Amino acid sequence: MVVQGERPGVGGGHGFMGSILRIEHISKDYGGLRALDDVVIEVEEGSITGLIGPNGSGKTTLFDIISGFTRPTAGRVIFDGRDITGQMPFRIARAGVGRVFQLARIFRGMTLFQNLIVYAKPGGDAKQRVWEILRFLKLDHLAHQSAQGLSYGQQRLLELGCVLMMEPKLILLDEPAAGINPALLEDVMEHIRELARRGKTIFIIEHNIPLVANLCQRVVVLDSGRLLAEGDPQTVLNDARVREAYLGG
Amino acid sequence: MSATFLQALLSGLVLGSIYAIVASGLSLVFGVMKIINFAHGQFLMLGLYLTYWLYRLFDLHPYASAPIVVGVMFLVGFVVSRWILEPILGTDPLTYLLTTFGLALILENGALMLWSHDYRSVPLQFAVRGFNVLGARLSTPQAVLLVGTVITLAVLFYILLRTRTGLAIRAVAQNWESAELAGINVRRTFALAVAIGTALVGAAAVLMIPIYFVFPGVGTIYTVMAFVVVVLGGLGSIAGAVVGGLIIGVAEILAGTYLSVELARSITFLIFLAILFFRPLGLFGQSARV
Amino acid sequence: MKNPEAVAQAPLTPSASRAHWLYLAVAVLALGLALIPLFRVRGYYIDVLWQFCFFAGLATAWIIVGGFGGMISLGHAAFTGLGAYTSTLLLLRMGVNPWVGLVIGALVAAAVAGILGYPCFRFGLRADFFALATLVFGIIVYELVNGLPTITGGPYGVVVPFAGNNPARFSFTSRSNYFYVAWVYWLLTVAVAYLVQHSRFGLRLMALREDEHAAARAGIDVGKVKLAALMISAALAGLAGTLYAQYYLFIEPTEIVGLGLSVEIVVIAIVGGISSFLGGTLGALILVPLTQLLNIYLAGAYAGSDLFIYGLILMIIIRRSPAGIVGLLRRRFPEV
DSSP states (O other), rough: OOOOOOTTTTTTOOTTTEEEEEEEEEEETTTOOOEEEEEEEEETOOOOOEEOTTSSSSSHHHHHHTSSSSSOSSSEEEETEOOOOOOOOHHHHHEEEEEOOOOOOOOSSHHHHHHHTTTOOTTTTTHHHHHHHHHHOOGGGTTTGGGOOOHHHHHHHHHHHHHHHOOOOOEEEEEETTOGGGGGGGHHHHHHHHHHHHTTTEEEEEEHHHHHHHSSEEEEEEEEEEEEEEEEEEHHHHHHHHHHHHOOO | OHHHHHHHHHHHHHHHHHHHHHHHHHHHHHHHHOOOOHHHHHHHHHHHHHHHHHHHOOOOOOOTHHHHHHHHHHHHHHHHIIIIIITTTTTTTHHHHHHHHHHHHHHEEEHHHHHHHBBBOOOOOGGGGGGEETTTEEEEHHHHHHHHHHHHHHHOOOHHSSSSSHHHHHHHHHOOHHHHHHOOOOOHHHHHHHHHHHHHHEEEEEEETTTBBBOTTTHHHHHHHHHHHHHHOTTOHHHHHHHHHHHHHHHHHHHHHOOHHHHHHHHHHHHHHHHHHHHHHTOOOOOOOO | OOOOTTTTOOOSSSSSSGHHHHHHHHHHHHHHHHHHGOOOOOOOOOHHHHHHHHHHHHHHHHHHHHSSSSOSSSSHHHHHHHHHHHHHHHHHOOOOHHHHHHHHHHHHHHHHOOOOOOOOTTTTTHHHHHHHHHHHHHHHHHHHHHHHHHHHGGGGGGOOOOOBBGGGTTTOOHHHHHHHHHHHHHHHHHHHHHHHHSSHHHHHHHHHHHHHHHHHHHHOOOHHHHHHHHHHHHHHHHHHHHHHHHHHEEEOHHHSHHHHHHHHHHHHHHHOOOTTTHHHHHHHHHHHHHHHHHHHHHHHTTTTHHHHHHOOOOOOOHHHOOTTHEEEEHHHHHTT
């Protein structure tokens, strides 16, 4: 399996230069349950990083904490040099962290155009950007239709478009391949690669291992709230502990 | 302890007992169906009028009419649940709100149209008799109310904790989908929960009628107070509703005694708003926040 | 999956310019109403026209927060009452010109709305609990007005001094002139609601109405937007209060601060359709004449019959056509 472009400095190192997101000793307790336990992760700017692990390992909780929908019990989240721990989600969104939910949270009561405008930053060229993104997603012919009638795949595209409107530096993608027709997976991966080429950092939660291996330069593995392994996909996926976490227990 | 304080405390417990029963009913309905029933107080009003008319037309002593009133209210709850609440289940909180609010309007103004503004009461001979409790006075109806409340709540807790129905109710309140999968008839459980909640209100009506006036507007007041109690005690928590009810009852009477009668209620409401904002979990419950 | 015909939906206008016929219809209606007084009709009918403008304006103001924002307010009469009492008491105690009092009343209403709204929205209170909070708030204001007679005249109300025919002091001998002021008020609220609906601000409101978390992700400061909507709505409602005071020359708690008024506003808005700037107008168009007819035929023989009917209408509308008249219109004309 071919590993996508290796980048220097990525893969195991904890270099402080070039990391746009730092998860510093994040822990999260829900009553008696420890969802996350002293997690330390660094995501390098411009990279495509994968976050994998069995169900219930805390991946979505971590995303919730990064995007501000939950507060951690301990630890800090440093984004682009700033401490964003526990800030209101809308501030974090404005700061450049975009989040694409697995179940597209688009506004079904509005048209596609309206959906995108809502995400636009104040300023004159919002309409132009909306059309750009609609064209990028190949949804421009549906611009003035209600978002109610979109197919699942189209909804997820719109979802992505909305997040892109905010011109995020970091995009948290929650299972982009879930429910997608396998024939279209290559398209999805190409969209993601294109975003990385444009300088965005992508942090992906995924269960589709081949996709992760193909797409990500670096992979982080969580198991029961703890960091199990990290590194380039080949190494990580061949790691015995990782195999055991997924298959054993 | 001063006699005034003790008197206020006793009166507060009496009022609080009514609040406890009424709020328990509301909490039960909310806990199970997640619907805020804005018409809950109006059911109390219905119970009161029913008891009143049984007394006026058939000379039936309120306490004796308890089985009838509680039974009728149980049926009313069942019907309302099936015909009005179930059809709107699964829509959104706004729809529940507006529907039950509409129902409240219909009930209250229907009563107004039928029976006018007039304050009615059931004057009973034994109402003037009472006990002396450590220097404070407790009238017989008040004492009966206190005892009746304990009995009613005991029955309620028995049903909830020791019967199959109660178990079903608690299961559905936790997670109705899982309950469905476990073979519980969720639809019927909803209806039973509402029916019990309304029957409770019927019991409260019977107990309180020798002491309090009956008029159409009594509903709104008790709806609001029931909510105040439920928010204080925690949404969906019956124990919280009971404790909260007593606390609010005592607080209201104390505020009226020591501060101002006119503003006693406003003060209670302000406390309510404060709780809603700052501690929406109340004492034991689920959140009122998004 | 939410009911697609739900109570609140955003209109599908991509931009403002496609619904010319809408403006025409509204303009015709407005002009038509304005011309009626010229035909020497009985004072009673002018009064009905005044009531239409009053309720249409109030319901439209309500829709800004209750419809667009999805935050149902069951205590909006409190804002109207605040406006009425502010301007009247300022007039009585300090001789303040009612026109000035009009503005101050609106500002007071907005300020109080801010005090109420800030904790509600800062802590992300759910919509139904917000409704409960407004209900309680409305009762508190009513009880305060009722219970402090030295300041507000209490349950006996306050008589508003009449200044003869003095337009500069908001006082007319001709009923029609009061109507024209109300007419302007009505169109003002419709204009504001229209602007909100077609602005980015309005879009953000509707977004957070549908999904607050998604709105937060879009960088929308949900609390701030809701608060702004509430305050604008309250200010407009406050204006109506002064209009009422100057027209009827007498205000008392049950009429101008009571639950009855709050309920009427909500029902009118719902019947009209709460997701459109036209909702208040359409609702009042139906319900104001209806209420008048009810009053004539049931002539006070049955107190509470009007609210009874309102309750019935509310329940029926929510079941059959939750989006109100606007919902029905939208099946043919999506741009409303």
